[in-house]
Amino acid sequence: MKIYFLSSRPCALMLGGVFFGMTDGFERFAEIEPKDNVFAEFIPEGALPVGFFITEKLRFSPPDHCEVYILKDGIAVFAKSFPPSDFALKLVAQQRFRENLVTVFRQGDLQISIETSKGFFISPLSPCFEPCKIFWEHGLFFVEGQGALAAFNAAGECVLNEKISEYRIENDVLSAVLPLSDSLGRFAECAWALTEDACFQTSFKVRQTAAGKDEEALRGELIPYAFFESVLIGADFSELLSDELKERAQHIKAFLGDFVSVVLTDRPNTCGLVRKKKERLFEVHYFTAEVKDGKIVDIRG
Numbered sequence: 001m002k003i004y005f006l007s008s009r010p011c012a013l014m015l016g017g018v019f020f021g022m023t024d025g026f027e028r029f030a031e032i033e034p035k036d037n038v039f040a041e042f043i044p045e046g047a048l049p050v051g052f053f054i055t056e057k058l059r060f061s062p063p064d065h066c067e068v069y070i071l072k073d074g075i076a077v078f079a080k081s082f083p084p085s086d087f088a089l090k091l092v093a094q095q096r097f098r099e100n101l102v103t104v105f106r107q108g109d110l111q112i113s114i115e116t117s118k119g120f121f122i123s124p125l126s127p128c129f130e131p132c133k134i135f136w137e138h139g140l141f142f143v144e145g146q147g148a149l150a151a152f153n154a155a156g157e158c159v160l161n162e163k164i165s166e167y168r169i170e171n172d173v174l175s176a177v178l179p180l181s182d183s184l185g186r187f188a189e190c191a192w193a194l195t196e197d198a199c200f201q202t203s204f205k206v207r208q209t210a211a212g213k214d215e216e217a218l219r220g221e222l223i224p225y226a227f228f229e230s231v232l233i234g235a236d237f238s239e240l241l242s243d244e245l246k247e248r249a250q251h252i253k254a255f256l257g258d259f260v261s262v263v264l265t266d267r268p269n270t271c272g273l274v275r276k277k278k279e280r281l282f283e284v285h286y287f288t289a290e291v292k293d294g295k296i297v298d299i300r301g
Helices: 215-233 249-256
Strands: 002-007 011-015 018-023 028-031 038-044 050-054 066-071 074-079 090-097 100-107 109-116 119-124 133-137 140-144 148-152 158-163 166-170 173-179 186-194 199-208 261-264 270-278 281-292 295-300
Touching: 002 018, 002 038, 002 066, 018 028, 066 270, 090 133, 100 133, 100 140, 158 173, 186 215, 199 215, 215 249, 215 261, 215 270, 215 281, 215 295, 249 295
Parallel strands: 002 074, 066 281
Antiparallel strands: 002 028, 011 018, 011 038, 038 050, 066 074, 090 100, 100 109, 109 119, 133 140, 140 148, 148 158, 166 173, 173 186, 186 199, 261 270, 270 281, 281 295
16 A cells, blocks of 8 residues: 655654655655554654554544545555654744734744733644744734744634745735645645735635746646635636536536645646545545636536
8 A cells, every 4th residue: 555654844754663764745655555564653853753553543543643644546644743842931933013912932832822802812833933923914913934824813813824935915915825735846826815803815826837838738737726726715716617617617516525625636637625534534535627728628526
């Protein structure tokens, strides 16, 4: 069975006590039989390792600190969090905005505290927000980290948390470029409408450097991913459909079902729709969008 390994921070991956390589946000895989009961261990810098035995239980019970994704050709294990090795209190950043105080600190895990007239709130942050800067915009508290941006409202709710390579805020709109984790160098141009309580995503467009391909052929490859993401966020996707398919647009969401994210595959026209089975356990279902003359003419599951 193919087992894919990913981690939220760079790790040394040990399989059966032998160094297999480094892991990060790009998948590495190995052919492992669950009956062999191989012990896998992610070893990060500055935190304690996460380890587990690779057995058939992975399909039903994710290891602590990990997310498991059931794929058509195997299983992906994503080491998302790691037990801290140091519980000393460390101030990372702090800003006061009138009567509001926002503090990013580390005490074991990286955390943010927000003190406003609505109360005192604490939320976890990923390691990419150390170091960081804090700023206030349109009633929201923003935290900018290393290639990441998060936003919280006055009630301490996280209303945005994205990996972002560049962004700007103007006229109540946040526009940003999001890197996509795939080998083709694709990225997304997104926009969110800002209010005092939330961010509402209003657009999602996929882009890619031409790399020898003509612009029309490249656009055809990007349309399916943009379509599935538009369905996910509730944006208008009708402009991506052929006239015939537009007549059935109201049935598309029911046909695709509920999903929480979209993943790329090695086939540009095929995307994986991630469905949540239970806490930290997901299953990926694959759909193919056939494109002709710049429009989607068929969708197959």
